[in-house]
Amino acid sequence: MESSLPSPDATPLLPPPGGADLSSLMASFFNPSLPVLIVTVIVIFLTPLLIHTLIFRSRAATTLPTFLLVGPVGGGKTSLMTAFESETESGKPPPDTRTSQSPLSLECSISAAIAGTSKYRSANDPSMKSYLKFLLSDTPGHGKLRHLALSQISSPVIRGVIFVLDSSLTDIRGTAEYLYDVLLAMQKVASASGATSSQPKRLLIACNKSDVFTALPAGKIQKLLEEEITKMRVSRSKGILDVEDDGEGNEEKEWLGEGGEGPFEFKAMEEVGVEVEVKGGSVEKKDWKEKLSAFIGGCL
Numbered sequence: 001m002e003s004s005l006p007s008p009d010a011t012p013l014l015p016p017p018g019g020a021d022l023s024s025l026m027a028s029f030f031n032p033s034l035p036v037l038i039v040t041v042i043v044i045f046l047t048p049l050l051i052h053t054l055i056f057r058s059r060a061a062t063t064l065p066t067f068l069l070v071g072p073v074g075g076g077k078t079s080l081m082t083a084f085e086s087e088t089e090s091g092k093p094p095p096d097t098r099t100s101q102s103p104l105s106l107e108c109s110i111s112a113a114i115a116g117t118s119k120y121r122s123a124n125d126p127s128m129k130s131y132l133k134f135l136l137s138d139t140p141g142h143g144k145l146r147h148l149a150l151s152q153i154s155s156p157v158i159r160g161v162i163f164v165l166d167s168s169l170t171d172i173r174g175t176a177e178y179l180y181d182v183l184l185a186m187q188k189v190a191s192a193s194g195a196t197s198s199q200p201k202r203l204l205i206a207c208n209k210s211d212v213f214t215a216l217p218a219g220k221i222q223k224l225l226e227e228e229i230t231k232m233r234v235s236r237s238k239g240i241l242d243v244e245d246d247g248e249g250n251e252e253k254e255w256l257g258e259g260g261e262g263p264f265e266f267k268a269m270e271e272v273g274v275e276v277e278v279k280g281g282s283v284e285k286k287d288w289k290e291k292l293s294a295f296i297g298g299c300l
Contacts, residue, residue: 003126010209014130014148016120017163021250023198032278035069041133044190051140054055059160062291063157064107064133064134064135064157065134065135065157065159065299065300066105066134066135066136066137066152066157066158066159067134067135067136067137067153067157067158067159067160067162067296067299068137068139068149068158068160068161068162069081069136069137069138069139069162069164069179069287070139070141070146070149070161070162070163070164070178070182071141071163071164071165071175071206072141072166072171072175072178073141073142074141074164074166075141075164075165075166075207075208076164076166076208076283077138077139077141077164078104078138079208079283080162080164080206080208080283080288080292081104081106081136081138082106082290083283083286083288089179089208098197103137103139103140103149103152104137104138104140105135105136105137105138105147106135106136106138107133107134107135108133108134108135108136109132109133109134110131110132110134110293110296110297110300111131111132111293112130112131112132121123121225132297132300134159134296134300137152138154141178141263142224143174146178146181149182150181150182150185150205151188152184153185154185154189154192159202159299160201160202160203160204160295160296160299161182161201161203161204162204162206162292162295163178163179163201163203163204163205163206164206164208165205165207165208165221166208166209166218167207167208167209167210167212167215167218167221167225168209168212168214168215168216168222169216172224172225172228173228174224176225176228176229177232179205179225179229180229180232180236180256182234183203183205183229183256183269183274183276184254184256186201186203186262186274187256187257187269187272187274189201190272190273190274191272191273193273200270200273200275201273201275202274202275202276202277202295202298203274203277204279204292204295204300205221205222205225205266205276205277205278205279206279206281206288206291206292207221207278207279207280207281208281208282208283209282209284210281210282210285211284211285215280217280218278218279218280219278220267221278221280226263226264226265226266227263229256229264230262230263230264233255233257233264236254236256237255237261242274257269257271257272258271258272266278277293277295279291282285
């Protein structure tokens with residue numbers, strides 16, 4: 001009868017290499033410790049949030065370039081803005097005008113071919129068929145609320161300022177005072193940012209309601225405003241000097257333009273980094289879309 005006992009010369013059966021480690025790993029995997037379990041749960045829940053943040057962070061940080069509509073009450077800022085937005089986006093007639101008491105922004109778009117950065121592109125470039133989006137921001141024209149507009153001029157998202165006035169120019173003094181403050185604010189921004197002649201801050205004086213019988217041509221309005229600002233610059237400069245004589249002078253002299261002496265001209269603002277254009281038009285005749293598009297395109 002043969003014995004069932006193994007032969008002394010027989011080689012003992014050993015577990016495969018790494019078998020113990022594999023068993024330990026499997027045991028740890030199916031019976032994790034409490035710290036490992038907590039870390040795993042945290043990773044599972046935080047990973048989707050991290051991926052979402054990385055994907056959408058750049059989109060959330062993107063801000064559309066903005067063009068600021070400023071000007072006295074009754075100039076037609078809201079009508080001009082809504083007419084441009086309606087014609088650009090939907091083709092519907094503009095809604096009724098309103099008296100602005102708080103800022104209002106509308107998203108608009110122009111053809112990329114109009115943009116100043118596209119002048120070096122080929123006409124066959126596919127990007128020329130796309131549209132560039134921007135915001136038109138309407139601001140209140142009332143004297144007590146103008147600080148809302150002036151405070152926004154220094155914002156880095158502002159690409160240009162559009163000063164809208166009534167071409168009848170019934171209140172030339174009040175209009176010139178507001179325009180003076182806007183120009184001075186833009187001059188400060190240009191000075192602080194080191195704007196050069198190749199990258200000026202741009203202002204469009206939009207002489208609206210040019211179809212009215214009492215409307216003045218844009219060239220005449222420009223001359224009247226320059227004359228009025230010349231008087232204001234002299235009077236304000238004298239006021240600063242009088243305050244300095246009393247021993248309460250400000251360190252920063254707010255001269256508009258270079259030097260503050262002699263006749264004022266909008267063209268002289270280029271020396272301080274501000275470029276001014278004067279154009280006439282009418283919301284009723286729907287000619288502002290083309291004129292505004294050209295100005296906005298040059299700023300983009």
